[in-house]
Amino acid sequence: MPLTRSFKELVQRHVAEDPVYAEALLREGIDTMLAGDVDTGKAILRDYIKATIGFEKLGEATGTQPKSLIRMFGPRGNPQARNLFSVIGYLQKRAGVELHVMAGPG
Template identity: 40%
Template sequence: MAEITRDYKETVSNRLRQDPAFAAALLDEAISLFLNGEAVTARLILRDLVNTTVGFEKLALETDKPSKSLYRMLSAGGNPTMNNLTRIISVLRRNLNINIEVRSVPQHQQIT
């Protein structure tokens, strides 16, 4: 079996730094996951985005929340309030220089 030569997180971090469209797509995916009930995965994506783009220290300054609390909020077992989540997403959005638009699409009907 071949040995993995690069760490997954390192690979994602490098891509986030080099590709603003990838960062925007991950933020979009995190928001979609939240809206569709997949909060754990959404929080972990947001944590990776914060780590690589803004950093938890700057996020703490911009949200007026301790960095350790923010890190816990975005862990698998975290439970951020809607206000905190909104602040985090707002800081990411500003730092990534993107707007967020939400639209609804019909669910695919299951064939029975």
Template identity: 40%
Template sequence: MALTRSFKKTVAERAQRDPAFAQALLDEAATLFLNGEPEAARVILRDLVNATVGFEELSRETTKPSKSLHRMLSANGNPSMDNLATIFTVIRAKLGVNIQVHAVHKA
């Protein structure tokens, strides 16, 4: 039986070496939150934190315990909007990107 790579490890390694991919993950997490899919958004955001700033650094930047941040970004987490905004701010700074929202009007 052939060994397969861990999906999370593959995502993390690509996000570390490919800034455009990391930015796309951040964009996808934001889009999912805004479109009412918070569980998927939290999972993507957790993977992005692991690949970029790490939970210990995120803990220092947000002044929130690392364990609390892990819980917030689990599939069943329930972070406040303030906590999410802070997490996005830290990741955006790490990646050096801004997020812009564009409305799409449906006919």
């Protein structure tokens, strides 16, 4: 049986309707990148950006061209740390969360 809506549309709607889910998606994207799966983390953050602020407004807020942001979070994107941290910092501020990196055991 074919799906009537795409998964990405479902995620975007869920993010728009549920702030707890939106925050969890932001955290998951960042956590995934920090765990070493940069491509998956970028994909999660791309979905989060599309569902919340959009690339146009994010570009205005960070001083980065929207097309550059789209490429940065695309499958072949290789963002510079400066640009990535600028985006993550803004997304945290906008969401009203402050994430911290802590060393784990081992």
